[in-house]
Amino acid sequence: MTTLTPILTRFWDHPQSWTLATYEANEGYQALTRALAMEPSALVSMAKDSGLRGRGGAGFPTGMKWSFLPPSDGGPRYLVVNADESEPGTCKDIPLMMAAPHFLIEGVAITSYAIGCNHAFIYLRGEVVHVYRRLMRAVEEAYAAGHLGKDIHGSGFDLDVTVHAGAGAYICGEETALLDSLEGRRGQPRSKPPFPAVAGLYARPTVVNNVESISSIPPILLHGASWFAGMGTESSKGFGIFSLSGHVTNPGQFEAPLGIPLRELLDMAGGIRGGKRLKFWTPGGSSTPLFTDAHLDVPLDFDAVAKAGSMLGTRALQIFDETTCVVRAVDRWIEFYKHESCGKCTPCREGTWWLKQILGRIEHGHGTEDDLDKLLDISDNILGRSFCALGDGATSPVTSSIQYFRDEYLEHLRQGGCPFDRDASSLFAKETASV
Amino acid sequence: MEHYGEQTASGFLHVSAESKEPYAADVRARLHDDAQAIIARYPQARSALLPMLHLVQSVDGYITGRGVTFCAEELGLTEAEVSGVATFYTQFKRHPNGDYTVGVCTNTLCAIMGGDQIWDAVSEHLGLDHDETTADGKITLERIECNAACDFAPVVMVNWEFYDNQTPESTRRLVDDLRAGAEVRPTRGPNRQCTFKEMSRTLAGFADGLADEGVGAGPASLVGLKVAQDHDWTAPSATRQIDKAGE
Numbered sequence: 188m189t190t191l192t193p194i195l196t197r198f199w200d201h202p203q204s205w206t207l208a209t210y211e212a213n214e215g216y217q218a219l220t221r222a223l224a225m226e227p228s229a230l231v232s233m234a235k236d237s238g239l240r241g242r243g244g245a246g247f248p249t250g251m252k253w254s255f256l257p258p259s260d261g262g263p264r265y266l267v268v269n270a271d272e273s274e275p276g277t278c279k280d281i282p283l284m285m286a287a288p289h290f291l292i293e294g295v296a297i298t299s300y301a302i303g304c305n306h307a308f309i310y311l312r313g314e315v316v317h318v319y320r321r322l323m324r325a326v327e328e329a330y331a332a333g334h335l336g337k338d339i340h341g342s343g344f345d346l347d348v349t350v351h352a353g354a355g356a357y358i359c360g361e362e363t364a365l366l367d368s369l370e371g372r373r374g375q376p377r378s379k380p381p382f383p384a385v386a387g388l389y390a391r392p393t394v395v396n397n398v399e400s401i402s403s404i405p406p407i408l409l410h411g412a413s414w415f416a417g418m419g420t421e422s423s424k425g426f427g428i429f430s431l432s433g434h435v436t437n438p439g440q441f442e443a444p445l446g447i448p449l450r451e452l453l454d455m456a457g458g459i460r461g462g463k464r465l466k467f468w469t470p471g472g473s474s475t476p477l478f479t480d481a482h483l484d485v486p487l488d489f490d491a492v493a494k495a496g497s498m499l500g501t502r503a504l505q506i507f508d509e510t511t512c513v514v515r516a517v518d519r520w521i522e523f524y525k526h527e528s529c530g531k532c533t534p535c536r537e538g539t540w541w542l543k544q545i546l547g548r549i550e551h552g553h554g555t556e557d558d559l560d561k562l563l564d565i566s567d568n569i570l571g572r573s574f575c576a577l578g579d580g581a582t583s584p585v586t587s588s589i590q591y592f593r594d595e596y597l598e599h600l601r602q603g604g605c606p607f608d609r610d611a612s613s614l615f616a617k618e619t620a621s622v
Numbered sequence: 623m624e625h626y627g628e629q630t631a632s633g634f635l636h637v638s639a640e641s642k643e644p645y646a647a648d649v650r651a652r653l654h655d656d657a658q659a660i661i662a663r664y665p666q667a668r669s670a671l672l673p674m675l676h677l678v679q680s681v682d683g684y685i686t687g688r689g690v691t692f693c694a695e696e697l698g699l700t701e702a703e704v705s706g707v708a709t710f711y712t713q714f715k716r717h718p719n720g721d722y723t724v725g726v727c728t729n730t731l732c733a734i735m736g737g738d739q740i741w742d743a744v745s746e747h748l749g750l751d752h753d754e755t756t757a758d759g760k761i762t763l764e765r766i767e768c769n770a771a772c773d774f775a776p777v778v779m780v781n782w783e784f785y786d787n788q789t790p791e792s793t794r795r796l797v798d799d800l801r802a803g804a805e806v807r808p809t810r811g812p813n814r815q816c817t818f819k820e821m822s823r824t825l826a827g828f829a830d831g832l833a834d835e836g837v838g839a840g841p842a843s844l845v846g847l848k849v850a851q852d853h854d855w856t857a858p859s860a861t862r863q864i865d866k867a868g869e
Contacts, residue, residue, distance in 0.1 A: 191850040192857040204838030272770045275729050281770040286839040313713050316782045316821055317811040324833035349663045352825045354672050354711035371671035373710040432772035439773045439845025455849045505731050519730040613736035615789050
């Protein structure tokens with residue numbers, strides 16, 4: 188059996204977990220001192236050796252991303268942290284930044300030193316005011332303690348950090364849309380190439396990394412790349428935060444080595460609520476194809492999940508039991524993609540709108556059997572033909588739900604409506620039943 | 623044909639004549655100082671636009687015509703460029719907002735856990751649909767998308783502070799308390815509920831001194847840590863690894 192590995196979550200239960208004092212009492216900023224005594228290139232090698240893959244969903248090797256920056260030309264280079272956590276089901280970066288923001292700030296300082304950046308940005312989604320307060324406070328404390336600013340720890344290295352609040356747009360989680368938004372524009376993805384490593388923020392070499400990736404850097408530096416690589420699986424080294432939500436007895440955050448299967452996590456979370464049966468789940472957010480109870484033992488690492496037909500994504504394990512209507516779930520996700528499509532490219536803008544119309548009429552019993560083929564056809568015209576991954580992601584719940592639950596779609600047509608009682612899937616069936 | 627969308631756009635940016643009334647000289651001067659402080663955070667001025675639009679909302683309660691003009695003047699942009707950005711982001715409101723934006727998460731996970739029932743209850747209770755405001759100007763009701771608190775579902779946000787594990791009854795009580803001016807506190811947030819304008823100033827990057835209030839982590843965030851503590855599970859010993867590397 189796999190055991191949990193509290194590292195980033197280790198002192199979240201401290202009554203003042205977010206302060207600099209608590210962080211320093213837990214090895215905080217010791218890694219920064221060590222980093223500043225090293226060659227920047229050695230830090231890039233360390234990140235590569237650790238095997239850390241990006242924790243924001245795509246899983247691209249973090250150290251390799253750093254190494255893609257061209258040689259310095261004397262001009263500015265930027266680190267931009269993607270803290271726009273908005274993928275439905277994903278809820279790990281927000282509690283991390285609320286409970287222990289200094290992991291991120293120290294990681295930003297180390298990474299900036301490694302890539303030759305003197306001004307780093309944290310792009311936080313705007314809809315989490317208290318997290319914004321905590322980040323601003325953490326930056327303020329770090330400056331006052333000499334962990335940021337001029338001549339950090341007497342090393343001669345200077346770093347400014349700006350925490351920037353977005354204003355409500357899922358698309359800004361896409362790294363080039365994020366950069367446009369940070370430049371004060373509509374958050375729409377850019378044509379690639381050039382990639383941000385070459386022409387990112389203000390058309391300068393830029394590294395964009397996820398919150399959890401950067402927060403993992405101080406522990407890796409402190410304890411060693413081999414320590415980190417000793418956890419997890421061959422393709423997916425290290426630990427990660429797994430977020431269980433939905434119909435589980437005790438939903439929450441579980442920090443574990445990559446590769447732990449859902450069956451073990453479910454046991455730790457007290458199983459499916461009320462002894463009910465697992466029906467479907469997402470391994471990494473709504474943009475990752477659904478799994479069913481047939482996938483309970485798939486190791487949750489990048490390769491094994493891909494081999495089983497989905498994506499590890501952000502380890503956002505949304506669990507739905509047998510009371511849940513899959514058509515209702517997918518219909519609502521598509522409502523989201525339709526709302527959040529930035530409108531730049533036709534397949535996504537028009538495709539998500541039509542997916543929504545068709546799913547809506549099926550859920551309400553007004554569709555026909557041809558609609559299923561139409562959904563698949565539209566999905567086929569979005570996947571791989573959109574400007575960015577938002578469109579691709581929108582097709583995942585549609586195609587996977589039809590793959591596993593085709594008959595449930597048909598049952599909506601046979602019955603002329605949804606065969607499920609929505610109160611049965613809610614947490615307070617009794618209360619609403621009496622209203 | 624029937625339309626199946628749950629959410630409608632708020633419409634075009636409606637710039638009423640009233641909202642174009644210039645700022646009083648002292649307000650405009652203060653806004654200028656704030657804008658300069660924001661611009662100073664960035665290597666290029668235009669990056670200040672989103673925080674400056676939050677700043678406009680902290681004064682006007684929504685994106686006004688004069689607010690658009692102010693941003694354009696300070697940043698050397700056209701009003702069309704500013705409006706184009708303002709209308710892209712859902713947090714920028716296109717008409718006067720209430721003191722409290724009550725957002726019910728109706729994305730899939732929360733909806734299924736009871737967010738739909740909460741929405742129905744509070745929508746009926748207030749007589750409001752999406753992005754509508756009570757006549758007393760207190761509450762604007764919104765359907766919101768996933769706010770990264772799924773382990774606390776169903777979630778309601780008030781001015782983007784967390785109200786975790788809500789029910790139809792608790793949410794009705796919440797909006798009643800907000801309208802009555804009774805004390806309410808977020809489950810994970812400061813010890814008091816800020817108004818829309820106060821919150822907007824914070825999002826413009828001006829600290830309100832409330833960062834050290836509230837909890838570090840809510841109960842759900844600690845479930846895995848508790849399991850690990852109960853089983854004496856820890857991460858592998860690092861020291862041994864370092865010793866090995868040093869050998």
